[in-house]
Amino acid sequence: MADKQKMEITILPNGEVSIKVLCVPGPSCESVSAALEESLGKVKAKERTAEYYQEPLETTEITQKSGT
Numbered sequence: 001m002a003d004k005q006k007m008e009i010t011i012l013p014n015g016e017v018s019i020k021v022l023c024v025p026g027p028s029c030e031s032v033s034a035a036l037e038e039s040l041g042k043v044k045a046k047e048r049t050a051e052y053y054q055e056p057l058e059t060t061e062i063t064q065k066s067g068t
Contacts, residue, residue, distance in 0.1 A: 005032050016044070026056030 006022040021029040029052060037043055039041055 007033060007036070009036075020049075022051075024049050025054035026058055027052065 004023050008022060010018040010020075012018070015046040019033050019036060021032050023033050
């Protein structure tokens with residue numbers, strides 16, 4: 001994915017960690033945070049934002065060839 005992917009990570013004094021994925025519309029946001037979630041251990045809860053329900057951005061590459 002060429003677009004920026006951001007995560008906002010908050011660590012509370014009691015050691016609880018909150019991860020918020022930003023700039024990734026659609027369900028693919030879960031794959032962005034998956035490795036970090038796995039390394040931290042058990043997920044207590046997940047809350048999906050409005051961005052989760054947006055259509056994923058499709059990237060189209062157009063190549064133009066000059067005539068011979």
